[in-house]
Amino acid sequence: MAQGLTKLAWRNLGRNRRRTLITASALAIGTALTIAVIGLIDGMHAQLIHTLTRLDLGHLQAHQRDYRRTRQLERTLPHPVEVRRALERDPRVVAVSPRVHGAALASSGRRSLGVSLFGVEPRSEIKITEFHQTIRKGRYLDDDPTPWPRGRALTAAEAVDDERLTQQAEDAAIAEIEGDSQSKTAATPARQTRRQQTQRLARAIAPPPKRPPRVLIGKTLARYLAVGIGEQLFVSTQAVDGTMTELAVEVIGIFESGTTAFDRTRVILHVGDLRRMLHLDGRIHELAAVLVDLDRADDVALSLAGTVGPDVAIASWGMIQPTIRHVQQQNAAGSLIIMLVIFAVAALGVVNTMLMAVFERKREIGVLKALGMTAGRIVRMFVAEATLLAFFSALAGALLGLLLDLYLHQHGINLSANGKTTTVMGIGMGLTLRAKVTAFGVLMPIFVLCAVTLLASLYPAWRAARLKPAQGMREV
Amino acid sequence: MRYMPFAVALAWGCVGGAHASASLEALIRKADLVLRADTAAAVIEMKVKTSSYSRTMKLVSWADDRGQTKRALIKILGPALWRGYGTLKIGAQLKLYNPQNDNVTVVGNSMLGDSWMGSHFTNDDLVKETRLASHYRFEQVRTWQADAPAGGKAQYYLINLYPKPTAPVAWGRIAYTLWQRAGVVIPERADYFRKANDKRPQRRFEFTNVKALAGRLLPTLMKATVTKKPGEYTTIEYKHLKLDLKIPAGKFTEQALKR
C-alpha cells in the first residue's frame, strides 16, 4: 500500500512539472544556501579555534591556581615536573610544552612598544603551536638556551666592599645636599671607581648572557621597530623580584601569523632565556598540551584536574577562552534562525503548491474516496507527495550546497580588503574565511527541510481529506 | 598628592588644599606644609618585603616643586645590584636608567602599572599629581583627643576625601587621619578605597617616627601596605633631609640621571 501511495505521489509530482520544478528549485536553493551559511559559520569557528589553539593556547593548559586570573609573574606552576609527567602519561595527550610569560617594553632607536614575552621550549613547542610554520624571514629558535653564566652570592669580602661603596655614595650624596663645595671636585673620579666596582659586583650576582638571546618577532613589530634579521632590539622588563632587566636581544626570525595581536606584540624566545630575564630559575607559568581529540578537551581537563593537586588548575581552551563558546552558541542560534527563515519561506511555497494541487484534484480525490480510500490515506498521499518533493529538492540542494561549500573551502572569502586581518572577539581570523564541510552541516538542512515540508503539507492534506466522496462525484 | 609616596612625595612636592572647605582647609593646608617645600633633597632607606623577597635600598632624591613642571631625580645608592639605577621625573614623563647596560627607558603607558624598583608603588604613583584641593571634597567624620606620638595631648581628625565628579582620580574615597598639636598638623594614616562605600581599603599608608628633621617636626617613616597581600610592605625612612636648598644646576637632566 505504501508503495502505491508513493507511486501515486511521485506521479502526481510529474503532473505540473513546471510548478514542481519551481517549488523544487526554491527548496533546493534554500537548502544550498543554508548549507553554505552553515559551512561558512563552521569554517569561521574552525578558524577561530585553530588560531586560538594552534597559535596560542594549545588544547589544554596547566597553571598555578590563580595565575590565569592575576597573571602575576610569581604565580608559577607548582611541581612542574610531576604535572608534566602526569600530562605526558595520559594517552589522550599528544604533546606537552612548558612556557613562561612576561610583559616588556621593546625598543629600537627612538621607537618603543609594549610587547608580550612568550618563552617556549623550542623542540616541544612545535608540537603545540605553529609559529615555526609562519616564519617568513630567518629561522626558528635554537634547541638550547643562550649560554648564560649563573650568578653567585657575594663573598664576605665583596659584601664588605659593597657596604663601603654604599656608604661612600651616601656620604657623597649628603655632601652634595649640604652643598659641600669640596665634594664637588672629588666627586667625579670617585664616582667612576664606584661605578666600575659596582659593575664587577653586580655581574658576579647577575652575570649577563654570553651573547644576546635570540628571539622571534612578528612582522608588524619588526616593521614598527624597523629591525631585520640579525639586528638587535632592547627589551626591558620587570623581573619577579621587581628589578628592571634591560637586555639586548637578537632577532633571528620574523613570523606572520595573520593574527594582528600576535604579529604586533609577541616576542618568542627560549623558555630558559626568559626565565633568566625574569629571575624565575627553574619555574614556569604554564604547561600547554595538544590532545588527540580537541573536542574532548573539557573532559580531559576535568579528569586530569583531580590528579595534579589543588594548587594546579587545568583548563581546556574552551574554559580559558569562553568567548569563543559564546560566539559559537550565538552563531548556532543565528544559523538556526537563518535556516528557519529560509525554510519558512520554503514551507509557504510547499503549502501553496499543495493547496493548488488539492484544488485541481478535488474530483480525483472524490473518486479515490469513492473507490474506498480513507481520509488517513489521502492525508498520507499528500504528505508523501510533499515529502518526496522536499527530499529530492533537498538532495539536489545538498549537492549544490556541497559544491558551494567545497568552492568556499577551496577559494574562501577574502577578509583582508586592505591587508589587515579581521578579528572576532579579539581572535584573529586569518586572511581568508574558508567554509568547513561537515556531515552534520550538510545532512541537517536536508532533515529540517523534510520535516518542515512534512508539517507544511499537513494543512493541504487535511483539506483534501475533508472532501466528501459524494461531492467529488457531483463534480462529474 | 604628597602623602602617598612619602619620600617621593617629598621629592615631588604637591599643591595644597587651597580651596578646601573652610574649617578643614586649614588642617589640610597645615598637614601639607609639614611635608612641603619649594625644593627638597633627602637620603632615604627603602625596605621592601614581599612573599618572594625582601630587600633594603638606600637612595637619594632631589625635587624641585616650583613652577608648573614638577621635577625630581632619584638615584639608588646601594647595594651593588641596584646602585646607579635612576629615575627622572619631569612633569608627567618618567625615565628609568639602567647602569648595567647604560640604557634609558621612557616609561610608556604599558609600564605605568609596573612596580617601581620592586616596591609597592607603581610608576604611575610617581607620575600622578592628584591635587587634594581641586580633585576632592572634604568631610570630617569625627574628631577626638589622644596622646600624640611626639608626646602630650593632640586633637585627632578623621577626614573622608571624596573625588569631585569630574576628577581624574582612581580612588572612590580616602580616609585621612591627622592630628594637631601646638599649631603643627601631622598626617598619621591614609586609607585608599577603590569605591566610596568599600569596607576594606585597597592600600594603607601609615606615617610614624615623628621627630624633628631639617628644622621641622615631621613623620620620618612611612609604611605602605596592600590589603590583598598580607605580610607585604614597603617602608620609606628619611635618613637625611634638607628643605628649600639650592639644587645644583642640571640636576634634572638625562646626563644627571646617568651620572
Next chain:
Amino acid sequence: MNVAGEDQSSQASKAHPDLIVRLRGLTKTYRQGAIEVPAVRGVDLDLARGEFTVLAGPSGSGKTTLLNMVGALDTPTAGTVEVDGQTLDQLSATQLAQMRLQRIGFVFQAYNLIPVLNAFENAEYVMLLQGKTAEMRQRVVSRVLAQVGLADLASRRPAELSGGQQQRVAVARAIASAPALVLADEPTANLDSKSATELIELMHTLNRTEGMTFLISSHDTKIIERARRVIWLEDGKIVSDSAK
C-alpha cells in the same frame, strides 16, 4: 480491516442471505437555501445476487442520488440501506470507505480514471488499496484487462485511450477488486454508439460469466432494452419495476 469487514458481512448476511441490496423507505432531501428539494422519496427496493438491473428515468428523477446512497457515497435523510447484509447508516466514515473498498465497484459516467496511472495501474489501484499482494494483483488485473479487451493497451495512460477504452478500464478497475456489487452511473452517456454497445455487452458478459451483480443508472435505451430488470424512477419514486 479486511478481515473485520468479512466478519461483519458473514454475520449480517444471515438476515437476508439472498439479497445484495435492500432499501426501505429511502429518502433524500437536499436543501437549497430555505427550500427543501426532495430527490428520493421513500424507495423500497430489493436486489438479489447476480441481478443485472437498470435504474431508468429522466434527468433529475433521483437515479444518481439513489445510486450514491447505495454506494455509501451519500447518506439518506431517512430510511435504511443494506448492502451485502450490512446496514450502512450505522457505519462511520472509515467503515463506509471500507465498505466501498471491499464490496462495491464503481463505474462513473466520466470514467474518472487516475490520469497519472496507466490502464494496468488504474485497474490495479483498488486492489492496491485493498492490500492485495503484487502477485495476486498481477494475475487478476491481467485477467480482467483481457476480459475487457485491453490486454494490449495495459501500459497506456488514460489520455492515450479513447472514451470507450477508458470506460473499459473503469469497468476493469470496478471488477478487479471482486466486489459483491458493481454500480454504474450513466456509464455510456459519454460514449459513441458503438463503444456503448460494446460496453453493454461487456457488462452482460461479466454478469453472466462471473455472476457479478450490476446496478446501472441510465436513460440509454440500448441499456434499458438489454436489461433483465428495469426500475423506472420519476420524481424520486419507483413508478415501475419490470423484469424480463
